[in-house]
Every structure is written in C-alpha cells, then in structure tokens.
Amino acid sequence: MSLEANLDDLRQHAEDFDRRVGFTYTVLSVPGDDVIGCVYIYGSRQDPGVTDVRSWVRADHASLDAELYRVVSDWLAREWPFERVAYAPR
Template structure:
C-alpha cells in the first residue's frame, strides 16, 4: 500500500509568520547539522524523541548527516515519507512524516526545533497538526502533543 495516493499532490511548503517548511535536502546539510548538533539535549527531551536513538548523543560527522539528508530527499521523491526543514533565516528544526513501521495505516509525525527557538515548539506542533488535517490524506496520525 502506498503511503499517499498516486494522484495526491504532496504539499511543498507551509508558511507561517514565524517559520516556513520546505522539503529537506542536501542543500541544507551545513545548516541542518549545525542546528541539531547545537541542540542534542533539547531535541532528545522534545515530546516524541524521548525513546529514540536520534539525535545521537555524541553527534555525527557532517558527511554522515549528508547521507541522512540524501535519504530523506529520496524518500520524499519516492513518496515513502516526507521530511521538511523548518526555516526562519536559517534551519531551526525539522518535521518528519512517515508511515509507522508496525502499522502502515498510522502516520507518525515527529518535529523538533533548536534550543534557541524552543518557544516555537508548540506553534510548530499546532501549525503542522492543522496542516496535516487540512491538506494531507492521512486518517490516523500519531504526533506527540505539546
């Protein structure tokens, strides 16, 4: 079963007064790496990340980060999952939209913002939740509340 219907036009952005979302890709490698490595403890304490292995406590080389971004871009292009970078004047977070591995009927969403933009965590959650309800075809979404 495909994650989204073949005829579904995948949204390419979400714009709010405080931030915008764009598909994550290799062009954001340096800014993405700087964003999450500056906020590992904060991200690991963000709802939905408490029991995850990412981000790694000791970080990772920027070349490995690039591989991750290339994988996310490929997933997006092949419609297997959708990762968006959260931007203001630079990368300040990410949103991941993927089918649950244990139940493909469930869409799992995770998001984080940098520690320096922690006040945007709830507005990001609120905006993404509304966007998913209005513009995406998912029926069952799991997204840790803020």
C-alpha cells in the same frame, strides 16, 4: 553528527521523498532563512494505517515548539489524506 553522516541522512530523506514513502521538511526562521528545526512524516513501522509525525526545533527556539506542533497538525488535517496521525502533543 559528522558532515558526511549528515549528507548521507539528507540523501536518504531526498530518496524517500522521491519515492513518496517519507517527507522531511526544514523549518526556517521568519524573517530569514536560518534552519531552526525539522518535520518528519513517515508511515508507521508498527501500524500500516498510521502516519508518524515528528518534529524538533533548536534549543534556542524551544519556545516555538508548541506553535510548530499546532501549525503542522492543522496543515496535516487540512491538506493531507491521512486517516490516523501519531504526533505527540506538546
């Protein structure tokens, strides 16, 4: 992705967040502030009663993918008011 396309993507995510129609979070390394992945939370395009969640981690941190899934799943269940979440298990 070009820098310009990436900036456009970031602007769209920020606009979605401001409008409360989608939420994108950066996953950072600990310790440090190295970006190692992302989490996307959006309403389903196919089913209005479902919240779609996607996440990824960089290939050099692939071993953290299942842990990210667990942490995000727990966080959503504990803190978010979603009735149904579609988040592909790891």
